Amino acid sequence: MKSSSYSYESDAIMLDPIMASSRRSYRVSAVLLIVIAFGVFSFVYQYRRGLGVTGLNDGVAWGFYITNFVFFIGISHAGTLISAILRLCQAEWRRPITRMAEVITVMVLGIGGLNILVDLGRSDRALNVILHGRYQSPLLWDATSITAYLTASTLYLWLPMIPDIALLRDTVKHGRWFYRILAVGWRGTKKQMKALGRAITVMSILVIPIAVSVHTVVSFVFSMTLQPMWHSTIFGPYFVVGAIFSGIGALIIAMVVIRKAYRLEAYIKEIHFRNLGSLLLAMTLLWTYFTFAEYLTTFYGGEPEEMKVFWSKINGTYAPYFWGMVVCNLVIPMAALCNRKKNVIPKTLIASISVCAGMWFERIIIIVPTLANPRMHYETVHYFPTWVEWGETAGCFALFILFFMVFTRIFPIISIWEVREGRTTGLEELNERVRGYLPDTPEGADAPDSMEAPGLQAKESGLKKEVRFIDRKDLQAVRRFEDPWQIVIVQWLMPLGFTAYVGAVIFWIGHLILLSRKLEDAPSASIAISIVAIPVFLTLLGVFWYVFIGVLFNQREEVSEGVED
16 A cells, blocks of 8 residues: 555665565575585484584584574574664664564574484483473473474564555555465554554564573573583673573664665665674773673682683683684774774674674583583583584584575565655654754743754654544545455464463463472473563463454554645
8 A cells, every 4th residue: 555645666676575586585595405405414314313422522512603602692682682672662673674674583492402302312302391390400490491482573574564565465466365364454543553562562562581591591591500601600690691691683684685776775774784793892991891700700710620620621622713703893893993984884794793703602512511511520521513513503603594585585675654654754763762852942041943852853744643644535445345254264363372382381381380389390480481471461462462453453544644635
C-alpha cells in the first residue's frame, strides 16, 4: 500500500533484494553452501568415529566448540541491548539499523546452540537434558536461560516487522499467502499502532535484563567451578561486557556489507558508523579495565595453580592467543577509533573486524589454558584443534552468513515503516522532546520567536500525526478485504501453537524442579533461579496474545487522520 505522504517508489530500493535476485548472490550462496557441506561432512565424520578425531582429550574436554558457543551467544547481545536501549532512549538515528541487530541475535543464538550439540559427540543424548536434567548443574541453567532468550528475541524481531510484512503482502506477486499469515490482518489503524507500540516498549524493557542474565549464566558455567582463573566473582560482568563488545563489532560489519551489497548508502550513513564507533571505543576501554582487573588480582594473589595458568597465557604455549587478543581488542581499535576525522567507515570496519577476532581469541584464552593446567595434580596437557574442528567452525560461520542472506531475500533488512515514521512524526516528536529538555522561559521574559530547534523546522503540511501506509484510494479495497478462511485458521494456529510451546517449556521446568527436589541434589538457590524463568515465559505469552488480538480485531477502523484529501 502507498503512504499518502511518502510513496512506495521512494523506498523501493529497500525491497529490491526481495523483488529480484542477482547472479552475485547466487555465487556467494554457492560458496557458502560448499563450506557448510564441508562442516556437515566434518560433523558426520566425528559422529561416526567419536570425539577422538578432534583435538579434545581427557584434560581439555572443551575446545573450539565451546569457544564458538560462548562467542556466538555473546554476539547475540547486539540485537537486544543495542536495539532495545536505543528504542527506549528514542535515539532517532537507530531506525535503519535496529532490524539488522535483531536479526543477528536470533540467527547466532540458534547457531550457538548447535555447537553444544556438536560438542556432545553423541548429539542424540541432548534429549537427556529434557528428560533427566538436574538443576544442580549450571549447564542446565544455560539451557533454561537460552531458551527464554531465544523466545524473547524471536518475538522482539517479529513485532516491529508486522507493518513491513503487511507492505509486502500488498506489494509482492509471489508468496503473498506467507506474508498474509505473518501480518495477522495489519492495516495501520490507530488502535493497531497503539497496541503494537505498547508491545514493542514492553519487549524493549524485558529483553535487556534477559540478555544480561543469559551471558551471566553462561559465565556461571565457568565461575561456579574451582578451576584456576575461573572461580571469579567478576566473570558475570566481564562476560556481559565482552558480549556487548563483540556484538557491536558484528553489527558494524553487517552494516558495511548490507550498505555496499544493496546500495543503501542513503539509509545507512556515516553518522551511524560514527555513533556506533564511539560506542565501540567506550566498550574497548571498559573491556580493557575488566581484563586488567582480572589478571591483576590473579598476579597479586600469586596462588601456584593460578600462576601456572597465568604464565601459560603470558609467555607460554597460549601466549600467541593472549597477545593477539590484546592487539585486536585494544591496540587496533584505539588506533582506528581515536582519530576518525576522515575515512570513518573504513576505520570503524577495521576496528570491528579486529574486535570480533580478538573476542574469539579471548574465548580460547578463557577456556583452554585452565583445562590444560588443572588445579589437581594431573599431568599438563596440550590442545591442538584438528581439521574436523576447523571444518565445523567454518561451517557455523558460513551458516550464519547464509541465514542472514536468506532473511534479506524474504524480509526488508531495514525497517521501512520506522524510517518513514522518522521522516514524519519523528521530526515533530524530536522537536517536542528538545523543547522539554530546555529550561523554561523565565517569567516576564520575552519568549523566543521560534521554539523549534535549528535544523528541525518543517512545514506543517509535510508532517503527519499518524503514520499510515494507506491513502484514500486504498480505503475501499481495505473495507472489502477478507482473508481466506485458510489464512485465518493458520493465523489462529500461531498464538495457539505459541501457547502450547510455552506450556511445554513450563511443564519441562516444573518437571526438572520436582526431579531435583526428589533427588535432593539441587540447592534452593538453583531451584529459585529456574523458577524465575516461568513468569518470563508467561509475560512473553501475554505480549504475543495482546498484539495478536489488538491487531486482528482492530483492522476495520477507518483511516482518516494523516491522509490528504
